[in-house]
Amino acid sequence: MQIQIKAHFNKQTKDSKKEQVQFYVTGEDEKRPELNQLTREVVILQIEGLDGVELTAEFKKCSKDSKKTVLEFEVKGDSSAAQTFEFYKMAGSDVLLSITESQMDIDEFREQQEQYREGVRGKINQDGTVDVVDDENQLTIDEVAASEEADGDGPPMPDNEDDLPF
Incomplete structure (x- = not known):
């Protein structure tokens, strides 16, 4: 399954344990039932305009409030730095996001995360x-x-302490 939605790329965060990307969806796209079907699955993320750049991620959660729907993804640890940098450059802008269901199941994804x-x-x-x-x-x-x-x-290195600059 693959869906394309208009979203605002809110943020991308990375710490020693994980890397996350977050998108805000508003309008008709937030009502699409496919979003709920892909939650808790391993997906491939692509942004239109970034040809050949894709991130494998776990679709962690989809939360809705009165103004927007928030999509949170945990990026697979071994994604290349070049690809995550290309995504990072798009943070803060409106994008056309493609979410494709991956062939990898969630257990394989988590096992690879632990190994990484x-x-x-x-x-x-x-x-x-x-x-x-x-x-x-x-x-x-x-x-x-x-x-x-x-x-x-x-x-x-100097031969003795007298040659040190301070």
């Missing part, structure tokens, strides 16, 4: 220090320092 948000594994000790579980993809501080020395990034 997975952080560094470790244990916090009583004294406040942290023991991090080794990961073959994680660099050590010594490896980072060695690569910076090899790259020659930054100015050379």
